[in-house]
Amino acid sequence: MRPIPTELPAAAPRRAELHAKxxxxxEGRDWPNRESSRFVQAAGLRWHVQQMGRGPLLLLVHGTGAATHSWRALAPLLAEHFTVVAPDLPGHGFTETPPAKRLSLDGMAEDLAGLLRVLDLAPVLVAGHSAGAAVLARMCLDGAIAPDGLFGLNGAMLPIGGLAGRLMTPFAQLLAGSRVVPRLFARFASSDSFVERMIADTGSVLDPAGIEFYRRLTCSPGHVASALRMMGNWKLRPLAAELPRLLTRLVLVSGGNDKTIAPHDAARVHALVPGSRVVTMPGLGHLAHEERPHEVSDLIIEFARHGGLLPPLLAGAAE
Structure with missing residues (x-):
């Protein structure tokens, strides 16, 4: 496994993105785990990637509208046992923005596979939050990766049903096509309470530092536009239809107070995927892995020990 290359010179930005991203x-001046960051050219994009720790390779993939800051507490805990690799998805955080049509489930899965090829990485475990879980499931089904286990952290792996589902994609496409909407959203995000309300609406409670990093991202029109385009391009029906043939062992971690992805969706996915398992974290919201990183870390480490990816914990020994 080759180490991640040293930082590359910044690519010449398009004029519209010069100050938008x-x-x-x-914004990255004191980014969480900044000392683990590198910039890598792959799949036609300049990626921001963090790597830390030693041991079996564990890939972390964040969800829509987030970035590597989402793993700020969890990644160092996992790095005590694993080599942890966490990229910013295309268009998110500090990774370059691809053409709009690439901000789709298939496009992101293909581009992330391209990044792994350049880095010569083959993860033995993967964990994805929200839409990140869908990206990883798509990669497993396509044979781009073959991990021993996939952790879906409040995974968004099923299409939204009913009228909301029929309206959401066209509405997101409409918003994403506007040059004005992302800038207005970014302007609102600079207010004292906007991001706090946005986080609260997910059912999660974050510390001030966590809220501040989300504010930095949502104050960026380029980041907001990518998140909107991603939502507008997102099509989960094909993925849902293929989930029954997912061979990777799937663990579905669900926050009992998740107001973004209904907790019963985990049970629905569990019914589709043979051998999958559901772990409920009562009282936690959509960002459960940020609220209780130690508990999520323990789940992943326990899974790895049980599967022989990590040595068993000796009797009487402490983590």
Whole structure:
């Protein structure tokens, strides 16, 4: 496994993105786990990637509208046992924005596979939050990765049903096609309470530092536009239809107070995927892995020990 290359010179940005995307020397000035960050050219994009720790390779993939800050507490805990690799998805955080049509489930899965090929990485475990779980499931089904286990952390792996589902994609496409909406959203995000309300609406409670990193991202029109385009391009029906043939062992971690992805969706996915398992975290919201990183870390480490990926814990020994 080759180490991640050293930082590359910044690619020449398109004029429209010059000040729209988060800047590493400004928004990233004190980014969580900054010392583990590198910039890598792959799949036609300049990626922000973090790597830390030693041991079996564990890939972390964040959800829509987030970035590597989402793993700020969880990644160092896992790095005590694993080599942890966490990229910013295309268009998110500090990774370059691809053409709009690539901000789709298939496009992101293909581009992330391209990044792994450049880095010569083959993860033995993968964990994805929200839409990140769908990206990883797509990669497993396509044979792009073959991990021993997939952790879906409040995974968004099923299409939204009913009228909301029929309206959401066209509405997101409409918003994403506007040059004005992302800038207005970013302007609202700079207010004191906007991001706090947005986080509260997920059912989660974050510390001030966690809220601040989300504010930095949502104050970036480029980041917001990518999240909207991703939602507008997102089609989960094909993935849902193929889930019954997912061979990777699937663990569905569900926050009992998740107001973004209904907790019963985990039970629905569990019914589709043979051998899958559901773990409920009562009282936690959509960002459960940020609220209780130690508990999520323990789940992943326990899974790895049981599967022989990590040595068993000796009797009487502490983690």
């Amino acid at each position: 988060p800047r590493w020397d400004h």
